[in-house]
Amino acid sequence: MCGIIGYIGPREATPLLIEGLRRMEYRGYDSAGVALWDGEAIEVRRAAGKIAKLEAAIAADPVDGMVGIGHTRWATHGAPNERNAHPHLSADGSVAVVHNGIIENASVLRGALQDLGYVFRSDTDTEVIAHLVQELFDGSLEEAVIHALRKIEGTYGIAVISSRDPGKIVAARKGSPLLIGVGNGENFLASDASAILAHTRQVVYLDDGDVAVIERDSYRVIDLNAMPLPRDVDRIDWDLAEIERGGYAHFMLKEIFEQPQSVENTMRGRLMLEDGTAKLGGLNLSHEDLLRIDNIIITACGTSWHSALIGELLIEELARIPVEVEYASEFRYRNPIVTERTLCIVMSQSGETADTLAAMREAKRRGARTLGLVNVVGSTIAREDDGGVYLHAGPEIGVASTKAFTSQVVALALFTLKLARKRDLSVVRGREIAQALHALPAQIQEVLDRAPAVEAIAERFKDATNFLYLGRGFNFPAALEGALKLKEISYIHAEGYPAAEMKHGPIALIDEHMPVVFIAPHDAVFDKIVSNIQEVKARSGTTIVITSRDEPALRGLIDHEIRIPETLDMLMPILASVPLQLLAYYIAVKRGAHVDQPRNLAKSVTVE
Numbered sequence: 259m260c261g262i263i264g265y266i267g268p269r270e271a272t273p274l275l276i277e278g279l280r281r282m283e284y285r286g287y288d289s290a291g292v293a294l295w296d297g298e299a300i301e302v303r304r305a306a307g308k309i310a311k312l313e314a315a316i317a318a319d320p321v322d323g324m325v326g327i328g329h330t331r332w333a334t335h336g337a338p339n340e341r342n343a344h345p346h347l348s349a350d351g352s353v354a355v356v357h358n359g360i361i362e363n364a365s366v367l368r369g370a371l372q373d374l375g376y377v378f379r380s381d382t383d384t385e386v387i388a389h390l391v392q393e394l395f396d397g398s399l400e401e402a403v404i405h406a407l408r409k410i411e412g413t414y415g416i417a418v419i420s421s422r423d424p425g426k427i428v429a430a431r432k433g434s435p436l437l438i439g440v441g442n443g444e445n446f447l448a449s450d451a452s453a454i455l456a457h458t459r460q461v462v463y464l465d466d467g468d469v470a471v472i473e474r475d476s477y478r479v480i481d482l483n484a485m486p487l488p489r490d491v492d493r494i495d496w497d498l499a500e501i502e503r504g505g506y507a508h509f510m511l512k513e514i515f516e517q518p519q520s521v522e523n524t525m526r527g528r529l530m531l532e533d534g535t536a537k538l539g540g541l542n543l544s545h546e547d548l549l550r551i552d553n554i555i556i557t558a559c560g561t562s563w564h565s566a567l568i569g570e571l572l573i574e575e576l577a578r579i580p581v582e583v584e585y586a587s588e589f590r591y592r593n594p595i596v597t598e599r600t601l602c603i604v605m606s607q608s609g610e611t612a613d614t615l616a617a618m619r620e621a622k623r624r625g626a627r628t629l630g631l632v633n634v635v636g637s638t639i640a641r642e643d644d645g646g647v648y649l650h651a652g653p654e655i656g657v658a659s660t661k662a663f664t665s666q667v668v669a670l671a672l673f674t675l676k677l678a679r680k681r682d683l684s685v686v687r688g689r690e691i692a693q694a695l696h697a698l699p700a701q702i703q704e705v706l707d708r709a710p711a712v713e714a715i716a717e718r719f720k721d722a723t724n725f726l727y728l729g730r731g732f733n734f735p736a737a738l739e740g741a742l743k744l745k746e747i748s749y750i751h752a753e754g755y756p757a758a759e760m761k762h763g764p765i766a767l768i769d770e771h772m773p774v775v776f777i778a779p780h781d782a783v784f785d786k787i788v789s790n791i792q793e794v795k796a797r798s799g800t801t802i803v804i805t806s807r808d809e810p811a812l813r814g815l816i817d818h819e820i821r822i823p824e825t826l827d828m829l830m831p832i833l834a835s836v837p838l839q840l841l842a843y844y845i846a847v848k849r850g851a852h853v854d855q856p857r858n859l860a861k862s863v864t865v866e
């Protein structure tokens with residue numbers, strides 16, 4: 259989704275802004291731009307398309323200065339062209355604004371400003387902010403921004419510079435993440451820590467309602483009444499190397515191959531093999547709290563929602579607590595049954611997904627305890643939840659989530675283990691699960707070692723137009739996730755179903771052109787899924803079967819086989835999802851698709 263970068267200091271800002279924008283490319287965008295104070299006026303350069311186009315525009319008409327802001331835009335209001343790209347200038351050119359989020363009362367404000375004679379040059383909601391700040395300016399940029407924000411309804415992360423108060427960047431946040439990068443004699447602003455990590459590890463995360471006034475040697479955070487707010491400086495503890503490709507052709511491939519380590523990191527220091535339980539420091543739930551839980555709601559979007567479905571099965575199986583999995587976008591607009599004995603688990607890789615954040619706030623408002631399972635440290639969900647379990651999967655840059663998914667399932671398994679051991683689960687069973695979790699990293703490596711076989715299957719099916727993914731029990735969510743991966747990055751239509759559900763409709767689609775991926779390890783429902791594979795073969799469908807043994811029952815039914823190691827049924831989706839990720843990846847690459855930044859998608863969806 260949109261990205262914001264800002265710089266103020268002794269260095270030429272343009273290359274720093276471009277570098278920051280490049281680091282945020284993974285978030286997804288369709289235009290980009292920069293605005294700089296060059297000592298006399300504010301200069302803006304923008305371009306539709308990739309950052310290379312912006313660089314070309316700057317090369318054709320160079321611009322520099324020591325105060326600047328930049329933006330990558332993911333279109334919401336108005337087409338993704340140059341005139342709608344940010345930054346937007348006020349009518350007299352004295353104010354430049356970049357904005358993430360949506361101004362809900364933009365058309366009302368636009369009408370009022372037009373009545374005052376302001377002429378709009380874009381179709382965006384953001385342009386109203388630039389004109390408003392110009393209109394309300396009375397000597398201090400932060401005061402003008404605060405006055406403007408009081409008139410605005412909606413969500414924003416903004417950065418503003420002005421030629422009438424040039425030695426500062428004013429930023430504000432409501433619903434869209436922003437942080438200050440604290441340097442030595444220079445300061446940064448960014449919507450994503452990766453944009454500034456090459457220059458500083460010291461960051462100040464802004465909260466909703468914060469306004470930051472950033473100058474070369476100092477910064478301050480104030481509220482919308484201009485009263486000072488204390489804000490801590492945090493330290494980012496991951497490395498630049500983690501957000502670089504390190505020899506892999508794509509971030510997605512790197513992240514798929516990182517899974518032995520990322521899963522290990524999710525468990526590190528938490529898995530108690532001897533006691534058959536897990537130690538989770540950030541839960542903020544006492545023994546009594548864990549016993550008081552009557553029901554659990556897990557809310558999430560996309561891939562995180564798929565991991566939530568596995569969580570539901572895990573918790574109900576082991577801890578015997580009723581669980582409902584809710585699309586975050588639906589949860590907040592209905593009347594869910596939430597009591598003070600409800601635990602709301604919030605799953606999010608980014609910790610910034612707007613729907614998920616809003617669902618968490620709604621659950622809190624209704625009295626539930628909230629528990630965030632989040633990857634990005636310091637993200638909004640992680641800061642607002644009542645307790646949390648960080649995934650520690652490391653930065654995930656590819657838009658298609660891979661290592662975060664497997665770490666989410668592992669984190670859910672750890673939480674379930676702890677919860678279940680506090681309730682009815684025996685130590686013997688707890689140990690068995692803990693041992694199986696412990697074995698996962700090496701087993702994932704075994705699957706990864708078979709990547710060439712998956713690539714060969716991808717070659718065979720790269721021109722398919724449809725795919726079905728079928729699984730049962732714990733592997734049904736893995737089927738959904740496999741289908742989503744393929745759709746997202748290869749643009750092939752794919753559907754995931756519980757395998758037995760196929761005969762209630764999708765079976766009509768089966769013919770010799772329909773590849774069907776079955777997740778059929780040797781588990782409790784193996785015999786059942788064999789029947790479903792027979793149903794497909796009987797209709798000339800082509801089968802790609804992920805299985806864990808040389809099963810006589812499968813002979814003659816498999817056109818293409820992918821073997822995975824055996825584990826407990828409940829952990830099987832972790833191993834099964836790895837070849838599904840690889841299959842989607844190799845197919846997308848062979849079709850020439852833009853794997854890390856698929857069309858129309860954003861890494862973190864910070865608008866509703």
Ligand code: AGP
Pocket residue numbers: 559560561562605606607608609610611614657658659660746859860861862863
């Ligand atoms: C995953 O491949 C997707 N790009 C998407 O579905 C994602 O999982 C979803 O937007 C939720 O994101 P979050 O986990 O950061 O909240």
